[in-house]
Amino acid sequence: MKCGLLGRKLGHSYSPQIHARLGDYPYVIFEKEPEEIEAFLKSESFTGVNVTVPYKQAVIPYLDELSPLARKLGAVNTIVRRNGKLIGHNTDYFGFRTMVRKSGLGVNGKKVLVLGSGGASHTAVAVLEELGGRVVVISRSGVNNYHNLHLHGDAALIVNTTPLGMYPNVGISPIDLSLFPHLEGVLDVIYNPARTQLLLDAEKRGIVAMNGLLMLVAQAKESAEWFSEAPIDNAVIPVIHGMLRRQMENIVLIGMPGSGKTTVGKLLAQKLGKTFVDADAALEEAAGRRIPEIFAADGEAGFRELETRTLAHLGKQSGLVLATGGGCVTQAPNYPLLHQNGTIFCLQRNLDLLPTDGRPLSQANRLDDMYRIRKPLYEAFADHMIENNGDLGEAVSQILGIWEENV
Numbered sequence: 001m002k003c004g005l006l007g008r009k010l011g012h013s014y015s016p017q018i019h020a021r022l023g024d025y026p027y028v029i030f031e032k033e034p035e036e037i038e039a040f041l042k043s044e045s046f047t048g049v050n051v052t053v054p055y056k057q058a059v060i061p062y063l064d065e066l067s068p069l070a071r072k073l074g075a076v077n078t079i080v081r082r083n084g085k086l087i088g089h090n091t092d093y094f095g096f097r098t099m100v101r102k103s104g105l106g107v108n109g110k111k112v113l114v115l116g117s118g119g120a121s122h123t124a125v126a127v128l129e130e131l132g133g134r135v136v137v138i139s140r141s142g143v144n145n146y147h148n149l150h151l152h153g154d155a156a157l158i159v160n161t162t163p164l165g166m167y168p169n170v171g172i173s174p175i176d177l178s179l180f181p182h183l184e185g186v187l188d189v190i191y192n193p194a195r196t197q198l199l200l201d202a203e204k205r206g207i208v209a210m211n212g213l214l215m216l217v218a219q220a221k222e223s224a225e226w227f228s229e230a231p232i233d234n235a236v237i238p239v240i241h242g243m244l245r246r247q248m249e250n251i252v253l254i255g256m257p258g259s260g261k262t263t264v265g266k267l268l269a270q271k272l273g274k275t276f277v278d279a280d281a282a283l284e285e286a287a288g289r290r291i292p293e294i295f296a297a298d299g300e301a302g303f304r305e306l307e308t309r310t311l312a313h314l315g316k317q318s319g320l321v322l323a324t325g326g327g328c329v330t331q332a333p334n335y336p337l338l339h340q341n342g343t344i345f346c347l348q349r350n351l352d353l354l355p356t357d358g359r360p361l362s363q364a365n366r367l368d369d370m371y372r373i374r375k376p377l378y379e380a381f382a383d384h385m386i387e388n389n390g391d392l393g394e395a396v397s398q399i400l401g402i403w404e405e406n407v
Contacts, residue, residue, distance in 0.1 A: 002045070003227050004028040006037075006059075006079075007052040014244060015050060018217055021240050022224035022232060038062055041079070041086060048080045048227035050220070056119045063088040073126060075119035078223045089226055092123045095219030096189070098237065100127060103210045105185040108132030110156035115174050117142065120161035120189055128159070138175075146175065155180050158198075160188040165196035170316055170340060173197040183207055191216055193316065193340040194249060200336050213248075217241045245407040246272075248318040250342030251399065254381055256371060257326035258354035259347040260388045260395065265323040267396045272321070279324045283310040304331055311337045329377035338381070343406060345399050346382035350389055 003025050005015045010029050019027040030049065032040050037055060041062045051059055056075040060066070063076065064085040070076050076088035100107065112128050114121050117139040128135045136144050136152060144152070164174040170193050177183060177198070185208030188196050194211055195203065202209035217240045225232050251268055253261040262278055269276035283306055284290055294303045308331055314322055315337035322342065328334045338344055351367045379385070384402050388395040 001025040001047045001227065002028070003048040004030050004046055004050070005052060006030045006032060006040070006049045006055060008033065008054060010052070014216065015220060017244070017247075018220045018240055019224060021243070022221060022236065023228050025227060034058065044081075046081070048078070048223075050223050051077045051079060053119070060088065062086065069093055073119075073122050075122060077219065078226050080226050090123065091219040091222035091226070092120065092215070093127060094222045095215035095217075096123055097127045097130075098218035099187060099189075099210065099212065099215040100131065102214055103185060103187060103208055105157055105187075105208055107157065110134065110184075111136065111152065111154055112157040112159065113138050113152055113155045114159045114161060116161035118161065124159050124161055124189070133157070149175060149179050153180055154182055156182055156184045158183065158186045160186070160190065160196070160198055163190070165193075165198055166190045167192040167316060171197050171336065173201060177201045177205060185209070188212060189215060192248075192318070194245075194318075195336075195340045197336065197340075200339065213244060214241050217244065242407055246404075248341070249403075249407060250315075250318065250320045250322055250338075251403060252338045252342040252344045253321070253323045253347060254329060254338075254344060254378060255326065255347035255388075256349065256351075256354055256367070256374065256378075259326070259349040260392065261323035261347055263392060264347060264388065264395050264399070265321045267392065268399060269321040271396070271400065274319050274321050276321045277314060277323070279307070279310055279314060279322060279328070282314060283307055283325075286310060286313075307331070308334055308337070315340055315342070317341070327374070329374060329381045335381055339383075343403060344381055344383045345402075346378045346385050347388040347395065348385055349387075353389065 004027055005013055010031055013029060016027045037058060041059060056077055059076055065087045067089040070088045070090040073090050075090055078089045078091050080087050107128055109132055112133040112135050114124050114135055114137050117137055121137060125135050125137060138144050138146060160174060162174055165172045186198055186202035187210050188199050189212035190196050191211045191213035199209040199211060218237050221232055221237055253265050255261055266276050280291060287294060287306055307325060307328060311334050318341055351371060354367060386395050386398050
């Protein structure tokens with residue numbers, strides 16, 4: 001048995017890792033151009049494939065049979081070869097339904113806006129209507145569009161099925177959530193970054209915000225059942241979901257200069273098998289100058305601009321332990337850059353323990369004055385505050401305990 005993922009430009013896919021936990025079959029990537037689809041499907045190079053955009057509708061004419069659900073949705077994301085016939089099914093339905101149930105959001109009788117009108121939208125609409133939602137599809141050119149969102153201020157739930165905000169084009173949101181005063185939650189089928197701008201905006205409102213990683217795992221589980229023709233316990237879904245979150249999520253360290261971010265960060269990276277990155281070192285490498293030289297030539301404003309540019313690059317990445325500069329919290333735009341893929345921990349150390357050598361601002365300003373200004377900023381950025389006045393291992397253990405519990 002040979003299985004895999006069919007798409008056009010797949011880049012880095014998590015599907016092989018997921019299916020390695022679901023079965024003992026080989027799972028490979030099949031990158032094909034549109035003109036290659038017919039020949040690929042007619043070949044005998046696979047026994048089962050998952051299908052991703054842009055081919056979920058394009059494969060249908062070449063299939064011998066469709067499951068009732070695939071026929072209803074008009075989209076196929078799983079194909080199996082049975083007795084010489086190609087049979088298409090849709091497991092995104094199960095994946096999205098799992099996502100909605102896990103979110104804890106009530107749907108029955110409530111208005112739900114589904115952003116986008118493609119294949120993922122059709123699946124979301126079918127699930128939401130089954131759950132009793134009053135679904136309105138928002139598209140660019142339909143009767144309900146992005147220019148008359150004011151008509152739907154009573155929406156309780158928003159589901160994004162568009163690619164807006166997906167890596168690498170992060171920081172973009174399809175809508176302004178302030179238009180929806182009764183909103184209870186936002187679901188986004190995107191899972192990279194972990195928090196799109198839409199989800200960051202929902203978090204800021206204090207409402208439910210959930211990405212599509214669980215949906216990815218759940219649909220893969222049902223696909224694996226079709227591939228192997230054997231049932232798989234649903235209990236595997238949260239296990240694989242947690243494994244992927246541990247792998248993907250960044251740990252971000254903030255705090256005063258000299259608070260131990262680099263040392264603690266290296267220890268965390270070693271224990272977790274993640275890549276350690278010092279943001280200041282990355283900035284110096286990109287600029288080709290040392291930080292004191294940048295301050296001398298461009299002032300603090302010039303340095304902060306370079307810092308934000310560096311964090312924008314690093315924050316897009318996954319699987320990092322990232323130690324930031326002490327003053328990154330003075331620039332509000334840095335928060336979404338750091339939080340989109342990371343949990344932010346602030347290291348707190350007594351001021352009399354902080355070194356100042358090689359730190360321009362620490363030398364030019366009284367530390368207590370600097371800390372008084374920055375303390376509320378650290379608290380606003382941080383998901384968790386960690387004391388680091390004693391043994392470094394204690395700080396590392398605190399962070400690991402909190403992070404493991406959360407993911």
